[in-house]
Amino acid sequence: MKHPLPRLFRLASLTLALLGASAAALADNVHEIRIAVPDISAGTTPSGAGIVDVLRDRQSLEKEFAADGIQVRWNFFKGAGPAINEALANGQVDFAYLGDLPAIVGKANGLDTRLLSATARDVKEYLAVVPGSGIDSLESLKGKRVGLFRGTATQLSFDAAVASRGLKESDYKVVNLDFNAGNAALAAKQIDATWAGAGLIGLQSKGLAELPLNTQTLGAGGIQSVLLGNGAFVDQHPDIVARLIKAQQPAVTWLRDEAHKQAYVDLVARLSSYPAALLASDAAGQPYTKIFAPQLDADFIGKLQTSTDLALQARLIRKGFDVSKWADSRFLDAALQDKEAASNQASR
Template sequence: MIKRAFSGGLRSLAVSALAGLLVLASATAQAQEPLKEIRIAVPDLSATTTHSGGGVVDVLRDQQILEKAFAADGIKVEWVFFKGAGPAVNEALANGQVDLAYLGDLAAIIGKANGLDTRLLSATIRDIRLYLGVTPGTQVKTLADLKGKKVAIFRGTAYQLSFAAALASQGLKERDLQVINLDFSAATAALAAKQIDATWAGSNLISLQQRGLAELPLNTDDLGGVGSVQAMLVGAGAFVDEHPQVVARLLKAQQQAVSWLRDEANKEAYVSLVAGLSGYPRRQLQSDLENTRVERMFDPHLDADYLARLQAGVDLASEQRLIRKGFKVADWVEPRFLDEALRPEPVAQAGR
């Protein structure tokens, strides 16, 4: 009896061990399965049915740079645009629906602060200028003049953090105003229809000004750069860990678009590209970029100045209770892929 039980026990252990090996083999095979697609999330800034993310995104897509970089490997590049901007992108990251995201600072900060395992891979745009747009005749000339006024802000986006920084620089807070939450398009329409007194937004407000539907009494340049927006590329932690070579190649390919953008000679071509994709008037985009050095604006480096601005954003978001807990940007940044992408190619020496 004992012998049979002992024999049965051995068989049971053997079966369990075999099952464990099969599960391990299956998991290993799954882990080694070739990557089939790279899913990239982008807030959709377009005013039409075509998609636009501005900056490096529009150049990458227009020139098919990433698609060409991975075509030989059979890896598809899928661009996923979200009208819901940063909050919708964060939800997609949380649900494992995308692998990488081009984001403005607040959305990326909120995601990280709320526990999303993301890695900061590259700067994409720095010091984006935002504007205060007001209805004509409201006599609003300064931020202090907004006290008690109805102001639209797209919450959860970089615009909210920018506006908080601008207000704080003048000793003001959101509670001093009547702040309502409207997305980019709704806020623009509401301002044009005089349903609100003001909004804080990007270059789309220039178009309203040029049509006589808004006044732009100030922008972040007038505040010494306070409230300017930083944008970036972040990667889902699991994707970065599982496919480091793919991430490295993607950052290297991205540099083609970055180099093109930073060339002053391509400024007009860039304006034409974004105007065509976004539906915004060409002269609006020209006006916004008129006094901008594109070499600096599209600098991808994760340098001390850029990271300090992000840390200031994290600290302000925590202070304003836009996030529950702050964090150190230094612990978020993953510079190795960008460092490799920016490393000059070795110069081949001519034979003697």
């Protein structure tokens, strides 16, 4: 008679394996997708501008995952990039829409993130100065007090702009101020200038600032924006990542259509509480087809590499890295191929 213990051991091992498989299945069951965005709003409702506001307005991601009972939670951070990097480090978010510097800083500091998509290219930044100051160039600004939101893409934009004129951040008396504080300080003439985005046009319209130059007129300092995925989430849930990237593309297509430019301006104005005329002024002369191209192409990767190298040179990071190895384009490539195939099929 065979001893029953080996059979019992086999049954026990099988039971444990099944239990382990069930636990793994439960672990893989996503109930919520957490997305982080810097909040650019000047009012009570949050805004991330760009593709973020279009996605939220159209409920694109919510509709994609509704049938699975998966909630999409948008987390807006007034602390911008540095606060989002902290949330990524603590495993509190799964995706992040970020400007180039905080994305680069996180990667350089060891955060396991994946570069999934471009979300904006060469976003315009402005120099605002006290009216009547006579400051009309980065050279004449040298030695003056400049409000700058350190740790954000705006800081890297400023560094790139001054570097294009053979200068560096240390040539200025930089005061670390967030965007609202920078605006207030300039209006009160507590600083000589500030460097930021389209919100500065509002100060100009009130006679509280002059805008002698911007990154477009300089030909340097434009901000690149990206969609990052938390590395652990990407590895564990590649199907969710693929669906999110695919669901994003119709909104990208809508945004890149010049016929929708005014509708987009009105949308961001409503969410951000910035005047539509201000946003329209900023949008003038900027081709949305180019700005909001999602591809991780050689041009975009090259710009991010240049930004990374500049961040290292300016000692904003301690260690550089190869941006091409950071990029994980398989999800975007698949989504764009599916879109092209669908378009070809529709045209037949």
